[in-house]
Amino acid sequence: MSERDKVLGHADEADGIEEYDNPLPTWWLGLFAGTVAFGIGYAVDYHFVSKRSQAGEYAAELAAAPKAPEATAVAATPDAIAAGKEIYTANCVACHGPDLHGGVGPDLTDATWIHGGKLDEIAHIITVGVPEKGMLTWGPILGPQKVGQVAAYVHSAGGGQ
Amino acid sequence: MEAAPLSAPRYDDASVRRFITATVLWGIVGMLVGAILALQLAWAPANLGLPWTSFGRLRPLHTNAVIFAFTGNALFAGIYYSMQRLLKTRMWSDTLSSVHFWGWQAIIVLAAVTLPLGMTQGKEYAELIWPIDLLIAVVWLVFAANFFGTIAIRKVKHLYVALWFYMSMVITITVLHVVNNLALPATLTRSYPVYSGMTDALVQWWYGHNAVGFLLTTPILGLMYYFLPRAAQRPVFSYRLSIIHFWALVFLYIWAGPHHLLYSALPDWAQTVGMVFSLMLLAPSWGGMLNGLLTLRGAWDRLRTDPILKFWVAAITFYGMSTFEGPMMSIRAVNALSHFTDWTIAHVHAGALGWVGESVFAMLYYMAPQVWNRKLHSVSLATTHFWLATVGIVLYVVAMWTAGVTQGLMWRAFDEAGLLQYPNFVDTVRTLNPFYWIRLLGGLMYLGGIIVMAWNLYKTATSDSSNALEA
Ligand code: HEM
Numbered sequence: 264m265s266e267r268d269k270v271l272g273h274a275d276e277a278d279g280i281e282e283y284d285n286p287l288p289t290w291w292l293g294l295f296a297g298t299v300a301f302g303i304g305y306a307v308d309y310h311f312v313s314k315r316s317q318a319g320e321y322a323a324e325l326a327a328a329p330k331a332p333e334a335t336a337v338a339a340t341p342d343a344i345a346a347g348k349e350i351y352t353a354n355c356v357a358c359h360g361p362d363l364h365g366g367v368g369p370d371l372t373d374a375t376w377i378h379g380g381k382l383d384e385i386a387h388i389i390t391v392g393v394p395e396k397g398m399l400t401w402g403p404i405l406g407p408q409k410v411g412q413v414a415a416y417v418h419s420a421g422g423g424q
Numbered sequence: 425m426e427a428a429p430l431s432a433p434r435y436d437d438a439s440v441r442r443f444i445t446a447t448v449l450w451g452i453v454g455m456l457v458g459a460i461l462a463l464q465l466a467w468a469p470a471n472l473g474l475p476w477t478s479f480g481r482l483r484p485l486h487t488n489a490v491i492f493a494f495t496g497n498a499l500f501a502g503i504y505y506s507m508q509r510l511l512k513t514r515m516w517s518d519t520l521s522s523v524h525f526w527g528w529q530a531i532i533v534l535a536a537v538t539l540p541l542g543m544t545q546g547k548e549y550a551e552l553i554w555p556i557d558l559l560i561a562v563v564w565l566v567f568a569a570n571f572f573g574t575i576a577i578r579k580v581k582h583l584y585v586a587l588w589f590y591m592s593m594v595i596t597i598t599v600l601h602v603v604n605n606l607a608l609p610a611t612l613t614r615s616y617p618v619y620s621g622m623t624d625a626l627v628q629w630w631y632g633h634n635a636v637g638f639l640l641t642t643p644i645l646g647l648m649y650y651f652l653p654r655a656a657q658r659p660v661f662s663y664r665l666s667i668i669h670f671w672a673l674v675f676l677y678i679w680a681g682p683h684h685l686l687y688s689a690l691p692d693w694a695q696t697v698g699m700v701f702s703l704m705l706l707a708p709s710w711g712g713m714l715n716g717l718l719t720l721r722g723a724w725d726r727l728r729t730d731p732i733l734k735f736w737v738a739a740i741t742f743y744g745m746s747t748f749e750g751p752m753m754s755i756r757a758v759n760a761l762s763h764f765t766d767w768t769i770a771h772v773h774a775g776a777l778g779w780v781g782e783s784v785f786a787m788l789y790y791m792a793p794q795v796w797n798r799k800l801h802s803v804s805l806a807t808t809h810f811w812l813a814t815v816g817i818v819l820y821v822v823a824m825w826t827a828g829v830t831q832g833l834m835w836r837a838f839d840e841a842g843l844l845q846y847p848n849f850v851d852t853v854r855t856l857n858p859f860y861w862i863r864l865l866g867g868l869m870y871l872g873g874i875i876v877m878a879w880n881l882y883k884t885a886t887s888d889s890s891n892a893l894e895a
């Protein structure tokens with residue numbers, strides 16, 4: 264206990280604040296040494312032993328991800344059109360309007376098509392999108408089945424060829 | 425205000441009083457803007473459909489106001505007060521003190537005008553346009569000259585540890601500000617940074633992180649080393665610990681910036697440097713927490729009655745918490761979840777409201793009675809402030825942790841077919857909405873606390889001489 268709670272005697276030079284010179288708590292030193300050791304170990308392991316990298320991590324995650332199902336053929340059945348209407352309401356109204364007459368995005372009911380008005384052309388443009396114009400790439404978001412349904416709905420809305 | 429404290433001829437307490445007043449006023453403004461932002465995130469119509477009042481323009485106004493105006497003025501108040509007493513001398517130059525004060529307020533007013541007008545450099549915490557940056561550099565150097573001038577004319581040999589922390593701020597902020605803002609002016613309001621691409625990002629976050637380190641952390645630790653033992657009237661627990669954790673902090677902080685750029689185009693090795701140095705910051709940070717809490721040994725019984733000590737204990741606890749959380753968030757796998765979410769916002773405000781804010785309040789309640797030479801108007805109002813602030817922080821931080829983790833998990837949720845389970849961003853926004861309202865409630869409580877403090881300090885400063893501390 265001799266080392267404990269002995270004041271240094273600088274108080275007159277520190278506006279009356281006394282200081283003990285207590286030793287550093289052992290667990291604190293251990294924590295410090297531990298994080299330094301872990302840090303060095305981690306860096307060596309990451310770069311030289313396990314040779315990990317951001318690009319490698321990405322590739323591994325992609326390889327492990329479930330493959331998206333192959334595109335199902337688009338069929339414009341009444342069921343598909345009804346399901347497509349719901350998908351449209353949830354995702355597309357903001358840009359193409361509640362009755363498909365357009366807004367930010369073009370009117371989808373007229374005979375004028377930028378990317379083609381056949382059912383498979385509509386499904387294709389919905390899948391790949393036109394990101395530079397603000398039309399999202401919906402394929403990975405909706406999946407092929409829902410893309411097929413919403414395409415069927417758009418196709419049935421007046422302008423389809 | 426007319427009261428002349430006994431120490432007046434020796435110490436410049438007029439500057440301290442001015443910085444305190446500015447701290448309180450800008451604190452209210454900055455946090456009111458914070459509360460407006462919180463409302464806008466919960467309820468979009470609060471953007472009012474005007475460019476000047478939209479979230480994007482008010483957000484930098486909030487961050488600049490709370491960091492540079494509220495925290496900045498508080499640091500200057502505490503430093504001017506404590507350094508004169510520690511060095512047993514008046515500030516070196518009254519003229520420089522005055523230029524420093526008015527110059528700093530002018531910068532803040534310019535910021536409050538230009539940011540809502542949309543004039544910005546687009547760098548977080550360094551938004552202000554180049555003419556204002558030049559003014560900041562000049563005023564900061566005025567402060568630096570006054571600071572080192574005062575050290576030069578000191579009447580004691582020993583430099584108490586608080587001064588080391590202040591010094592690290594004065595030097596580091598100069599370097600950070602100049603290097604990050606190097607730009608070629610094109611017009612009066614527009615400039616182009618000399619760095620581009622990844623280099624620009626790296627310089628920006630080297631600045632951003634160390635602005636946190638050397639404005640919101642080390643100088644506050646310095647203030648803690650002065651105001652806590654003064655208020656508790658207990659010796660500092662360990663001189664050795666204070667020196668070691670000081671040098672460890674300043675050495676390690678500088679390298680941790682890349683933890684803001686994990687999983688970016690920054691080379692892998694630089695990301696590793698950021699992560700590893702952040703982990704090593706844990707113990708040096710906790711060194712400060714230990715020295716603070718252990719200094720209170722023998723004074724714990726006074727905690728029940730003394731709001732100043734209450735504020736210190738809460739502040740130091742939040743410091744310990746956010747400096748544990750920070751290193752964890754620097755781990756690649758954790759950051760992959762937390763980055764871009766409200767988890768970061770929770771971390772920021774645990775540090776800012778808990779550590780920075782409550783330390784500042786503790787300091788103001790100690791210092792204001794001294795510099796106005798009046799007893800604190802009401803101890804019970806100060807205690808009310810403490811509870812408003814602390815409960816407010818807990819509401820804010822817990823709501824944002826929950827929101828952050830929820831959003832992070834929603835973003836990475838896939839269904840069996842390998843498709844995103846929540847493909848629309850708006851799905852997450854809808855889920856988070858209730859938490860945004862809770863955050864607003866917490867923020868309003870915190871703001872309410874400051875207003876209570878403002879009233880209390882106003883009554884203290886304007887009470888008559890029958891309430892003087894010393895006749
Ligand atoms: C009444 C108190 C406060 C409220 C209601 C509040 C609210 C907010 C809100 C809503 C945001 C935007 C979050 C987002 O973009 O999602 C924000 C950001 C921020 N606030 Fe506050 N705030 C308060 C006090 C403070 C204080 C005292 C400080 C610092 C000393 C501070 C520092 C910051 C910083 C640095 C950011 C930016 C965080 C980032 O970019 O990650 N705030 N605040």
Ligand code: HEM
Nearest residue numbers: 636640683684702705709747750751753754763772775776
């Ligand atoms: C050992 C100490 C600390 C470490 C290692 C640390 C680490 C981190 C990390 C990893 C992030 C998230 C970066 C991202 O994902 O973008 C962050 C953000 C932040 N931290 Fe800390 N933190 C520490 C202490 C503190 C303290 C005490 C405060 C405040 C008073 C603070 C203020 C902030 C702010 C303002 C941000 C938001 C930056 C932004 O994105 O705008 N940190 N910190």
